[in-house]
Amino acid sequence: MSSVGASRSLGRLIDWRIWLFVLLAGFVLVTVIYPIFQVAIRSFLVDGRFDLANYERVLLQPRNYVAVWNSLWVSVIATVLATVIGVVSAFLVQRTDLPAKNLFRLLLILPFAIPPLFAAMGWVQLAGPVGLLSQAWKAAFGTVTVPWNIYSPGGIIFVLAVTNYPLVFITVSGALQRMDPSLEEAARISGVGAGRIMRDITLPLVRPAILGGALLAFVSSIDNFGIPAVLGLRANFYVLTTRIYEALVVPNMPLATAMSMLLVLVAVIAMFGFRAVEGQREQYAVIAGKSVMPNVVRLNRARPWLVAGLALAVIVIVVLPLLALIIASLLRYWGADLTLANTTLAHYTAVLNAPAAQRGIVNSLALATGAATILVVVTALISYLNIKERMRGAGLLDVVGLIPFALPGSVIGVGMILAWSNPPVGPTLYGTIWVLLLAYIMRYMAFGLQATRTTLQQIHGSLEEAALTCGASRLRTIKDVTFPLLRPGMVAGWVLIFISAFNELTVSVLIWTSGSETIGVWIFLMQDSGFTGRASALAVLTLPVILIMFLMAQALARLEERRAQAAGTKS
Amino acid sequence: MPPAVAVTGLGKRFGSVRAADDVTFTIARQEFFSLLGPSGCGKTTTLRCVAGLESADEGAIRIGEHVVFDAACRIDVPPNRRGIGMVFQSYAVWPHMSVADNIAYPLKVQGVARSVIRERVTEVLAILGMTGLGERRPSQLSGGQQQRVALGRALALNPTVLLLDEPLSNLDAKLREQMRAELKQIQRQAGLPILYVTHDQSEALAMSDRMAVMNEGRIHQLAPPEEVYRRPATRFVLDFIGTVNYLPCRIVGTDGTRVCLDLDGAAVLTIPRPPYIPEGDRALLAVRPEDLVLGRAGGPVEAEVALAATVTLRSFLGASFEFRLAWNGTEVRVVADKGSGIADGDTVALGVREGLLLEPDALSRPDARAS
Ligand SMILES: Nc1ncnc2c1ncn2[C@@H]1O[C@H](COP(=O)(O)OP(=O)(O)OP(=O)(O)O)[C@@H](O)[C@H]1O
Ligand SMILES: [Mg+2]
Numbered sequence: 001m002s003s004v005g006a007s008r009s010l011g012r013l014i015d016w017r018i019w020l021f022v023l024l025a026g027f028v029l030v031t032v033i034y035p036i037f038q039v040a041i042r043s044f045l046v047d048g049r050f051d052l053a054n055y056e057r058v059l060l061q062p063r064n065y066v067a068v069w070n071s072l073w074v075s076v077i078a079t080v081l082a083t084v085i086g087v088v089s090a091f092l093v094q095r096t097d098l099p100a101k102n103l104f105r106l107l108l109i110l111p112f113a114i115p116p117l118f119a120a121m122g123w124v125q126l127a128g129p130v131g132l133l134s135q136a137w138k139a140a141f142g143t144v145t146v147p148w149n150i151y152s153p154g155g156i157i158f159v160l161a162v163t164n165y166p167l168v169f170i171t172v173s174g175a176l177q178r179m180d181p182s183l184e185e186a187a188r189i190s191g192v193g194a195g196r197i198m199r200d201i202t203l204p205l206v207r208p209a210i211l212g213g214a215l216l217a218f219v220s221s222i223d224n225f226g227i228p229a230v231l232g233l234r235a236n237f238y239v240l241t242t243r244i245y246e247a248l249v250v251p252n253m254p255l256a257t258a259m260s261m262l263l264v265l266v267a268v269i270a271m272f273g274f275r276a277v278e279g280q281r282e283q284y285a286v287i288a289g290k291s292v293m294p295n296v297v298r299l300n301r302a303r304p305w306l307v308a309g310l311a312l313a314v315i316v317i318v319v320l321p322l323l324a325l326i327i328a329s330l331l332r333y334w335g336a337d338l339t340l341a342n343t344t345l346a347h348y349t350a351v352l353n354a355p356a357a358q359r360g361i362v363n364s365l366a367l368a369t370g371a372a373t374i375l376v377v378v379t380a381l382i383s384y385l386n387i388k389e390r391m392r393g394a395g396l397l398d399v400v401g402l403i404p405f406a407l408p409g410s411v412i413g414v415g416m417i418l419a420w421s422n423p424p425v426g427p428t429l430y431g432t433i434w435v436l437l438l439a440y441i442m443r444y445m446a447f448g449l450q451a452t453r454t455t456l457q458q459i460h461g462s463l464e465e466a467a468l469t470c471g472a473s474r475l476r477t478i479k480d481v482t483f484p485l486l487r488p489g490m491v492a493g494w495v496l497i498f499i500s501a502f503n504e505l506t507v508s509v510l511i512w513t514s515g516s517e518t519i520g521v522w523i524f525l526m527q528d529s530g531f532t533g534r535a536s537a538l539a540v541l542t543l544p545v546i547l548i549m550f551l552m553a554q555a556l557a558r559l560e561e562r563r564a565q566a567a568g569t570k571s
Numbered sequence: 572m573p574p575a576v577a578v579t580g581l582g583k584r585f586g587s588v589r590a591a592d593d594v595t596f597t598i599a600r601q602e603f604f605s606l607l608g609p610s611g612c613g614k615t616t617t618l619r620c621v622a623g624l625e626s627a628d629e630g631a632i633r634i635g636e637h638v639v640f641d642a643a644c645r646i647d648v649p650p651n652r653r654g655i656g657m658v659f660q661s662y663a664v665w666p667h668m669s670v671a672d673n674i675a676y677p678l679k680v681q682g683v684a685r686s687v688i689r690e691r692v693t694e695v696l697a698i699l700g701m702t703g704l705g706e707r708r709p710s711q712l713s714g715g716q717q718q719r720v721a722l723g724r725a726l727a728l729n730p731t732v733l734l735l736d737e738p739l740s741n742l743d744a745k746l747r748e749q750m751r752a753e754l755k756q757i758q759r760q761a762g763l764p765i766l767y768v769t770h771d772q773s774e775a776l777a778m779s780d781r782m783a784v785m786n787e788g789r790i791h792q793l794a795p796p797e798e799v800y801r802r803p804a805t806r807f808v809l810d811f812i813g814t815v816n817y818l819p820c821r822i823v824g825t826d827g828t829r830v831c832l833d834l835d836g837a838a839v840l841t842i843p844r845p846p847y848i849p850e851g852d853r854a855l856l857a858v859r860p861e862d863l864v865l866g867r868a869g870g871p872v873e874a875e876v877a878l879a880a881t882v883t884l885r886s887f888l889g890a891s892f893e894f895r896l897a898w899n900g901t902e903v904r905v906v907a908d909k910g911s912g913i914a915d916g917d918t919v920a921l922g923v924r925e926g927l928l929l930e931p932d933a934l935s936r937p938d939a940r941a942s
Contacts, residue, residue, distance in 0.1 A: 460661055460663065462659040462660075462661050462663035463663045463665060465622075465624050465650070465657075465659070465663065466657070466659060466663035466664075466665070466721075466724070467665075467676070468623075468624065468649070468650040468651050469622055469624070469650050469651070469653075469655055469656065469657040469725070469734075470651075470656075470676050470677035470680060470724065470725075470728070471651045471652075471654075471677050471680045471681060471728065472651055472676075472680045473649075473651055474649075474651075476651075476680065480676070481665060484667045485665075485666070485667060
């Protein structure tokens with residue numbers, strides 16, 4: 001069936017849709033294609049001519065090799081750990097008679113909304129040389145050292161894992177929730193025990209979701225800057241993102257560019273690797289669209305133990321780092337004894353009086369709001385032309401807009417510098433806050449496209465055609481039917497983009513300049529130069545914003561689920 | 572007075588598929604007109620062309636006095652200015668609006684005064700038998716109720732014609748029957764012309780004043796239901812409406828009222844002269860199950876000549892019986908009111924009350940003449 005206004009053979013060929021498309025194409029060209037083109041081209045140019053010298057230089061320096069290798073093995077191990085945590089917790093929450101499931105689910109997803117930089121800082125304050133846990137250990141065992149070192153590859157891997165497991169948890173939970181229960185019931189009827197069903201039926205069926213979540217966790221690990229920066233720089237342990245950061249501090253643009261291309265290569269190879277593993281088995285179409293009562297494993301005697309274990313894990317992974325952050329923000333100096341005499345609000349006063357911190361707060365709020373709003377509007381229009389008007393060109397814009405999602409943040413940062421330092425036309429935006437806005441727009445365009453596209457796909461064409469036959473014009477139909485039905489998707493996309501942009505560090509730290517600090521950048525710089533208290537104070541101040549957005553996103557997801565359930569009972 | 576809808580020479584292609592091919596029909600004022608045909612024959616396409624949701628490649632469409640589409644003159648009035656009401660197969664009731672808001676929407680778009688809207692909505696709800704449900708959300712309604720809301724929305728503005736695309740296909744048998752009667756009732760009350768699309772022949776036969784039977788984009792027959800059933804124009808129509816037995820035969824002789832047939836040497840029988848008699852002496856006799864009569868072997872049978880056949884399967888249908896018989900190597904299906912005394916394996920006498928004659932190769936040609 002053709003949808004509303006599928007190309008009419010008669011009538012005006014040049015109408016508002018063409019103009020809208022031209023505008024949107026221009027937007028995507030400037031915000032996505034042009035920066036990508038810059039990175040891809042510039043790395044092959046030396047003094048304006050094609051040359052592989054940049055790559056030669058990168059590849060001849062063992063330091064850089066090492067960074068590539070470090071990025072790889074650290075991310076792989078962190079991904080394996082994150083996957084184990086994510087899968088186990090998803091099964092416990094979705095498929096057992098665990099009490100307080102909703103609370104567990106909420107807490108388990110929470111680290112998704114906390115910036116990785118905060119997690120790294122929290123863990124330094126917990127397990128660092130004078131951290132709370134370290135001090136407790138020393139007191140308990142009467143030693144002067146602890147058997148761990150947070151400033152190490154091991155520390156990076158651990159913090160990456162406990163930051164990224166929610167990606168696995170969310171995808172696997174979703175798949176478990178949507179799985180057709182009759183598949184498991186069929187096994188149960190043939191007399192198979194619940195545990196065996198898990199192993200033989202459920203686990204293989206959610207395998208694609210596990211792999212998908214693992215891929216997200218891997219990309220997120222390899223893309224991360226905050227954690228290896230806080231935990232690795234001090235140990236002289238470099239990964240690709242921190243090497244690129246260093247190269248830009250110098251600044252050595254060709255080196256940064258070539259390194260970025262290596263990072264792209266690693267990410268692309270990883271994705272194909274996952275695809276290959278996933279492709280070995282055919283995909284089963286077993287995930288139905290509606291929520292249903294799943295097969296629940298009774299934990300029986302193991303129940304109290306598992307509950308205690310999971311609660312402990314949640315406390316250690318989710319609650320303690322945040323608590324440590326709060327304590328650090330209140331302590332007179334880092335490592336001071338935990339006494340009332342040692343607490344102070346001085347760090348908060350310092351933060352609130354620091355012009356750069358003030359700018360950071362304003363900038364972060366404005367940038368996140370701006371990027372989310374612009375993206376939701378632009379991507380809704382692209383998706384409308386793509387899905388409802390069936391415009392081929394809009395479909396192409398959709399594909400192009402998804403590319404940056406696969407690009408590591410450092411690449412986007414380098415692309416922004418190359419694109420906007422000395423553009424062929426237009427103003428030099430590098431050095432202003434606008435380049436950050438453009439970077440966020442590029443980086444999170446995929447979120448907006450995804451949210452608006454899937455929502456529009458769910459709006460059956462006849463709903464709009466019904467409005468036309470009721471006498472409404474096309475624009476009126478969009479206003480009265482399409483837009484109200486699309487709005488929940490737009491709001492969900494907005495919240496997701498806001499959270500992500502508000503927490504962004506990998507790109508920001510490469511392209512910020514004095515005057516365009518963000519909260520993340522300022523906190524990182526403070527932490528990096530030893531002002532742990534101030535860094536923690538600002539982090540704590542931003543937590544309410546993050547938590548409110550997080551709870552809003554959760555509420556929206558609930559609402560969406562209920563709407564889908566209601567819709568599932570009809571046609 | 573011009574007809575409510577006049578469609579002439581409508582043609583629509585999708586790639587190489589001819590979804591509508593020279594479709595021509597008119598709908599009179601207050602007429603219930605159906606498009607009937609198998610899945611994919613182009614019913615929806617034709618309906619959507621009338622609605623303006625699809626632009627035809629050729630032909631013209633008039634609604635009332637207005638030409639709303641003319642391929643030659645490049646006229647294509649958009650759907651919102653055709654003054655139609657339409658009910659979609661999927662209902663398309665808006666989930667974000669209450670029942671009352673759904674029904675009020677066409678009036679609101681026209682800028683009708685609020686008080687008038689409220690009155691009209693109450694009136695429509697009463698017609699639909701849904702008084703008091705105006706504030707409900709569509710998700711709180713049953714399938715049948717949603718369907719009524721869709722109907723109410725299409726009726727609200729007193730459209731010049733009501734277009735319905737298989738509106739009853741999502742309902743269970745009982746509800747479907749009930750809605751059929753209600754739909755007919757509402758149509759009479761409102762005095763509306765209706766263009767009704769369905770693939771369910773009993774629905775079309777029961778409800779239509781006239782109907783068009785379509786296949787592969789073309790109309791095979793356009794007539795009142797009884798005529799379509801009694802005098803199908805083509806082999807396709809004959810086949811599509813009800814069940815048919817085909818018996819090869821030779822035409823032995825005809826006169827003004829009867830025709831004498833030789834059933835491949837097995838028997839010679841005389842039946843009332845059908846409307847069409849193929850040239851040449853070979854032909855195909857088509858008989859509906861209820862036009863065959865059964866009797867005990869050797870006993871008297873209503874029809875003139877009795878053939879001897881064996882019962883292979885007897886099924887009880889409730890009000891009647893259906894028999895599958897083996898006769899001369901062919902399977903023959905018979906429907907009879909009585910049949911308690913007959914069991915599988917019995918030999919029975921089979922008489923032909925009436926039938927139609929087709930060209931001998933008609934089985935391979937859907938458009939072969941049948942009447
Ligand atoms: N938008 C389209 N693009 C391509 N082909 C189409 C399109 N719409 C319809 N067709 C084709 O045109 C033919 C007629 O389709 P149509 O929907 O009119 O059938 P129908 O009679 O309504 O069938 P059904 O009873 O299954 O609804 C079919 O072969 C169909 O595949
Ligand atoms: Mg149809």
